[in-house]
Amino acid sequence: MRQTTRRGAAIVAAALAVTISPVAASADPTPAAVPSPLPPGAGGTSPYIVTLADKPLATYAGGVAGIAATKPAEGRKVDVGTADARRYRGHLKDKQTRVARSVGAEPLRGYSVAANSFVAELTRAQAAKLMITDGVVSVVPDRLLKPTNDRNSVDFLGLSGRKGVWSTVGGPAKAGEGIVVGVIDTGIWPESASFAAEALGTKRPTKSDPYRPYRHGDVTVMNKADGDVFIGACQTGEQFAATACNEKVVGARYFGEGWMNLVPAEKRKDYVSPRDAQGHGSHTASTAAGNTAVPVTEQGVDFGKVSGVAPGASIAVYKALWQGADDDSTGGVTSDIVAAIDQAVADGVNVINYSVGGSSESSADDPTALAFLNAAAAGVFVSSSAGNSGPDPESLDNTAPWQMTVAASTVAPYPASVELGNGARFNGASTTVTAKFGPKPLITALAAKAATATDADAENCLAGSLDPAKAAGKAVVCLRGVVARPEKSAEVARAGGVAMVLANPSDQDLGADLHSVPTVHINAPDTQAVLDYAATAGAQVTLLPTGASMPYPQVAAFSSRGPSYRNPDLLKPDIAAPGVAILAAVAPPGAQGKNFDFYSGTSMAAPHIAGLAALYLGEHPKWSPARIKSAMMTTTYDTKTATGKRNKDVYAQGAGHVDPARMLKPGLVYDAAEKDWLGYLEGLGHQTGSGVKPIKGSDLNYPSIGVAELFGTRTVTRTVTAVTPGVYRAKVDLPGMKVKVSPSTLHFKKAGETKKFTVTLSLGTATADAPVTGSLTWTGAGTAVRSPILVTPQSVHAPTDVRGKGAAGSVSFEVTPALKKFPIKAYGMVAGPKVPSTISPEDIWGSQFAITPPAGTKAMELAVRPDNPEAQLGVIVVRRVNGVELLEYVSDVLSADERIVIGAPKPGVYLAIVLNFENLPGTTETPFTIQANLVSAKGGVGSLVATPQNPKVTPGVPLTVTAKWAKVPGGRHTGYVEYPNGAGTVVTVN
Structure with missing residues (x-):
């Protein structure tokens, strides 16, 4: 579940800033089922880019007293040299300065043609405060790309x-x-x-x-x-x-x-x-x-x-x-x-x-x-x-x-092949083997390892990792990875090697690079066979400029x-x-x-x-x-x-x-402009200040059609403009889905004429919660205009979470199934330990905690509660996967008791970042507790039962589900009511 409110969006920047903090740069923390405190990042400020809602010169259509529009006419470039452009640029600069000074900062650099943004050194708290400032669109760290x-x-x-x-x-x-x-x-x-x-x-x-x-x-x-x-x-x-x-x-x-x-x-x-x-x-x-x-x-x-x-x-x-x-x-x-x-x-x-x-x-x-x-x-x-x-x-x-x-x-590839001394031949790619080369002695890079090199560096043929006494005169098998591919052959050449077999450790593309020695690049699973043979005594290899050509593109x-x-x-x-x-x-x-x-x-x-x-x-x-x-x-x-x-x-x-x-002969085109894109941003929850009505991504006039969550029936609208007049007829290929295009025939009498059509989608025989792909093609005027379609039909509409109180009790809620078979099962209740901590506004990186849900976790509830309900805390949750952080949740600012629920959490380490915006009078820091309740298929205290368990349902018709618990001790406990395909509702008690 991703949850971002207007005030919650205020601290998106702070969440992203963690990607440049020492915590984020380190290896994944040790997995933990309870919130594990992490060391704070370095103090001080970081550069942020602050983007304001007022239009830059390229899209300013007027509105400021005494300054005419600077937006260029269609087909023209923006003219930055006019008197109005100079005045409007000064207006934007003044406003950027005022916004920065509102939190005690100064703009370092500003932009006003394609962007109305400025760069400033900010603490995380300053960044978060700017995001809740009227007229600010976003505040993000100035990251390295x-x-x-x-x-x-x-x-x-x-x-x-x-x-x-x-x-x-x-x-x-x-x-x-x-x-x-x-x-x-x-x-x-x-x-x-x-x-x-x-x-x-x-x-x-x-x-x-x-x-x-x-x-x-x-x-x-x-x-x-x-x-x-x-x-x-x-x-x-x-x-x-x-x-x-x-x-x-x-x-x-x-x-x-x-x-x-x-x-x-x-x-x-x-x-x-x-x-x-x-x-x-x-x-x-x-x-x-x-x-x-x-x-x-x-x-x-x-x-x-x-x-x-x-x-x-x-x-x-x-x-x-x-x-x-x-x-x-x-x-x-x-x-x-x-x-x-x-x-x-x-x-x-x-x-x-x-x-x-x-x-x-x-x-x-x-x-x-x-x-x-x-x-x-x-x-x-x-x-x-x-x-x-x-x-x-x-x-x-x-x-x-x-x-x-x-x-x-x-x-089209450059085919080549590796022929081993035992007669085995493996296809690959090469631009440096233009004639038969070999046979030559063959060794693994590990066998040529320099005394001061690690095994990993030698296997990947990093600079200085090979011993000339071992590599001279030989062909060396180097693994792909860590450094650029040509650097590996350069190391082989430096060590006196005469050829290289570049081997993918996993299924990847083959690069026909220009190498320092004759090289053939092979793919897995052939890699292991070549490595095994190269490790044998007397191994030989011949590189050949011919091999099986691979299909393309x-x-x-x-x-x-x-x-x-x-x-x-x-x-x-x-x-x-x-x-x-x-x-x-x-x-x-x-x-x-x-x-x-x-x-x-x-x-x-x-x-x-x-x-x-x-x-x-x-x-x-x-x-x-x-x-x-x-x-x-x-x-x-x-x-x-x-x-x-x-x-x-x-x-x-x-x-x-x-x-x-x-x-060059598209027949029909799907056009769009600034108003459409601003509506799209509004539809995502980003306030543009433009007054444009929100547009769902599915309804954007785009050359493809995507519906990420289709429940029941959904109708999307598109507008096409004729490049070549004529009669066009629609054909849909979307297996397992019911699709109606209306009208299914479009007649254009002249170029530039536009017409609307709708596409109505509903589930047929396709599997729920699995993407269905296909296409819509308009055929006419000697051409075919094809748009891809991707739809994911859903299995259920249900509340994300419900609440209740007491050692025993129940809560009822409405669920709408999309499947004929609809089993319901309950798990829990569980409670994790409360971890005490404190934070002050000077902790610009916030207090950071790592939570790693074990495999099979049904749901996760994270609660942050200050000792004093008047405290001004905010919470961010990011998920780290392979060293990359993905924003999962941004809380409301100034929340007295922040509760974050994530059903069916994806694998990874979750980092909970608690921010303090202002100390209460007479205090220097704010005490709080953080608690993570992880619901699994087994374990817990008391009981949670959901009824009905195997109801007879009609897809699209709501039914009432009751979650009933008993023998639940005091304090926050969490359970999960699960529907088909892992969807569910989190139940919080006390």
């Missing part, structure tokens, strides 16, 4: 060639011409051939060359296909002169104040300029819009030619991700990223690529997401990586509906999966695009001297979509981001499974794999 990390993807996508998509738009030079792609990443390596172009001059554009960029003083000016103007800058800095920009790279800026405040100088390993030290930004930029037909030869291997998806488009670089000395210091902080978005929108980019993500799903009102909302409202298409935490469910990030959330798929194992944790009615990811073994430009310092390299990740998939959006805008400059998203999503095809069958897993592929040839 990370880049999400046919063989030629543009050939595979059907862009190149005599009949490719480029040929239909006038050739590669016209593909995306007049469009600017903004890349928020690690910067750019301007010397790369993928970015080569004529130097920027002062010559103005002509009729024959209308989109030629030129220098005008210190800025770059470029007319765009939408009739507007891009005005950017080439910001100078370390090893980056103004001449680094050209007619391809029309702007380059860097944003690092937040990161540099966080990371000490000795741990910074980057250029203080737009120059790329890592390679990630150069890779994404060149993938989206790099030059066409750039020849690539690396390590003596000719890989042919590479091209960007929209080679005619221009690139504007916004460096907000930074290279540190280690993983903990590498990445970008939220405030720098918001600053980059703010500037990109002000400059006038058409598309933003955002290959960045957090370790857990961001909220739709996160400062970055809100900045992207305003960017999209201003007409900027935003392509975002889904994350690389797959194949686990609920592992996505960047799930807001105004962003395109992109999963990673495979392209498949969704990569690492690609993050849905469902969305925070937006359950929104089907995410949206779409799949190439993201495995993508060859593109990199930065030599971060790639062992290479100019091009193979990278894998949803980071590589997102720029394919960004490039396709640029290509689309080159043809339809005035189209909204939502229209383009719809055109891409409704013209996809299914990916494949490992066996070559159709993959219909919408949690993996979203709507399916992007199809550039079909996307």
Whole structure:
């Protein structure tokens, strides 16, 4: 159960702040069935981003006396240079200052174009107080974010060639011409051939060359296909002169104040300029819009030619991700990223690529997401990586509906194989084995372990972990993990090894990386067989450049999966695009001297979509981001499974794999704009101050249909706009569900005409509490417009919890079943020990307690009670899974007796964080007790019985259930009334 009230939302920021506290950074605490006190975090303040409700310049439609609207007209960029823009920006700055000073803080930095936010150093108590301040939307910690990390993807996508998509738009030079792609990443390596172009001059554009960029003083000016103007800058800095920009790279800026405040100088390993030290930004930029037909030869291997998806488009670089000395210091902080978005929108980019993500799903009102909302409202298409935490469910990030959330798929692999001396052969992938290599002696990395290395470091071939005396002249089996794959072959080479077998310890994708020695990458379960053989005396191996080709495109194992944790009615990811073994430009310092390299990740998939959006805008400059998203999503095809069958897993592929040839002729589109997105936020419980009515996620005019909890019958509404007029007929494929589309035929007489339809859903033969997937397809005018559908029918509607008093008694409540068979069973009563503690407002990290429900726990009730009922305490509960914290519950502020109930708790360590907002007069701290009651299938005191136990029911018709208890001692006790599929009602007594 997730429970967030308006006042409860006040301390969401404090909950998220725990992710940077020492407690959160440590290993999971020892499991405990009772609240176990944890050491407090360090004192002091932390940087937070405070977002205010007033609109930024990009979406301000007027309302402040004497200041006219600054929101641009459709198809135009926001003009930040007008007198009204300057006045309104000053108005926002004044308000930001007043809000910060209301809690005794000062703004460090402020943003006003795509976001109305400021950064301030705050204690947790100050942050929580700001969240209950009128006009404040969110307060979140300034956290560190990370880049999400046919063989030629543009050939595979059907862009190149005599009949490719480029040929239909006038050739590669016209593909995306007049469009600017903004890349928020690690910067750019301007010397790369993928970015080569004529130097920027002062010559103005002509009729024959209308989109030629030129220098005008210190800025770059470029007319765009939408009739507007891009005005950017080439910001100078370390090893980056103004001449680094050209007619391809029309702007380059860097944003690092937040990161540099966080990371000490000795741990910074980057250029203080737009120059790329890592390679990630150069890779994404060149993938989206790099030059066409750039020849690539690396390590003596000719890989042919590479091209960007929209080679005619221009690139504007916004460096907000930074290279540190280690993983903990590498990445970008939220405030720098918001600053980059703010500037990109002000400059006038058409598309933003955002290959960045957090370790857990961001909220739709996160400062970055809100900045992207305003960017999209201003007409900027935003392509975002889904994350690389797959194949686990609920592992996505960047799930807001105004962003395109992109999963990673495979392209044609580079097949290779490993042939052992005993005759066994295993298929894999390689770009460094171009001819038969071997036979060579084969050993495990553990057998080559250096005396000072740990077994784990040696198995993973970390730097310095192998002994040259043992590895010289041999092929070494290294396990995947811990460090980048090419670093492993570099260690083998350093130790004198001549080849490497890179082995996945579990089922994962195969990366065709450029390695320092000939390498074949194999997958589990073959790994164990190779390790076992390599451990035998006289083991030999031969690497071969041939092997079985794998079906493609498949969704990569690492690609993050849905469902969305925070937006359950929104089907995410949206779409799949190439993201495995993508060859593109990199930065030599971060790639062992290479100019091009193979990278894998949803980071590589997102720029394919960004490039396709640029290509689309080159043809339809005035189209909204939502229209383009719809055109891409409704013209996809299914990916494949490992066996070559159709993959219909919408949690993996979203709507399916992007199809550039079909996307330009979508037939119908589902459009949306700022008002829809604000309504969506209101529907999630986020107060936007816009006055817009709340919209359920299921009712958002989206190209997919999701109903996370379907009980009985549900009708959703959609509106479609004709791109190609004609008669369209609906067809639904949703096994086990009853579905009616009304009307089932739509007749459009002209382009631009809109029509509404409804989809009514109810349970048929499908299993309750299990997702059902399918599609709705409109066929007509020579095309098919397909929308994925995902519905989860529910088994019951029942109260989350009920209360009673006394040693014996009963409570009755109404339950509505959705199943014909409806057994009911009761468990409990139980009471955990009360753990005493104290807290003062100076404890800015709060008092933290760990509770680990044992496997099979039916329900958990957590109670926090101050000794004095007038005390002002708040409670947050987060669940830690594999080191990542997920927000489960935020209490009301100022609660005298906070009670938190979680039915059927998911596995993990639950952290209860108690905050004190203000001491009572005459006191320095507030005493309280915390108690955790964990209901299991066995044990307890007294008795709890639920009746009826096996009632005869009619689905959809309510029945009365009575929970009766006896012999229950004094004090809070908890029980659980359970229905089919684990759903239930918590019963609290005393």
